[in-house]
Amino acid sequence: MSAASALVMDANTGQVLFARNAHQPRPIASTTKIMTALVAIECGKLYRLATVSPHAAGVEGSSVYLTAGEKLTLEELIYGALMHSGNDACVAIAEHVAGREEVFVNFMNYKAHRLGARNTNFCNTNGLPHDRHLSSAYDLALITRYALKNPVFSRIVATKTHSIAGAKGKRILSNTNKMLWSYQGADGVKTGTTHAAGKCLVSSATRDGRRLIAVVLHSDDRWGESIRLLNYGIEEYANRVVAGKGEAFAAVTIENGVKRSLPVTVDRDVVVTVPVNQGDKIEQNVLLEREVAAPVVPGQEVGKLEVLVEGERVAAAKLITMEGTAELPYHRLLWRQLYSKL
Known part of the structure; x- marks a missing residue:
């Protein structure tokens, strides 16, 4: 396995079935957006219109091409953040929910602490490089396990294609997570790529009532390694009712x-x-x-x-x-x- 850190967890029981450097703090790129979306869903109103600021519209990196002054619902912005990895959508979300991105990031860190993510520190909403913006494979699985219990989050990360409002018509979004098309039972979650973080993937799949979460960070083959982790959890383990x-x-x-x-x-x-x-x-x-x-x-x-x-x-x-x-x-x-x- 090429991944610097990797893990597979049973989402129902929370048990870790395989781990490699699972608690090592590392850059996590756009997998950050799992927490961004979770906080937005829990703290905001999905139907409320958000006005995109010039600052949000000008954010570097992956984008849903927001323009200053346009209005989208919070839910549309979350689709843009999770499905198309829009860095601009993340900043627009933060400014709408908390006024400033820095305040929203405080919410993210507080939530991480409450969930027990001890090796996580967020410095922004989208995962753009920052020396102190770190998490671990275990913490990402822990956060994702909690997030997948939210029906709105679970629905969005399982969506292959979706359209949201655009300044010049509809924006057609296609999920960056190729697992949704290629792996039986795949139902999430989020990709991430930067030079520092490498290619990352948090994925989930459900078969026969069992849901598994796989995490690979800085992987040379994030799709193949995620598939092998999920197959391992499905084929080698089973759930038993004790009481x-x-x-x-x-x-x-x-x-x-x-x-x-x-x-x-x-x-x-x-x-x-x-x-x-x-x-x-x-x-x-x-x-x-x-x-x-x-x-x-x-x-x-x-x-x-x-x-x-x-x-x-x-x-x-x-x-x-x-x-x-x-x-x-x-x-x-x-x-x-x-x-x-x-």
């Missing part, structure tokens, strides 16, 4: 309750990714209270489930009661105590 929300997982003993025990479930579906040809290397650590005092309400937390794959903690969930129970009346409590001594 389902609403299904009885265990039981907890109740002290002084009308019911002596209550069924317990997990507060969310617990799904993990495991190698397909090495057997299920799944371990479960169940931390359950030995006895819970009545009264108990449905949904009360009584423990925790931790799941390990090949010794690594990959998932966790709260254990909660599926039912409730009242405390025994005093006379019945006395009777139970007497009966237990007979």
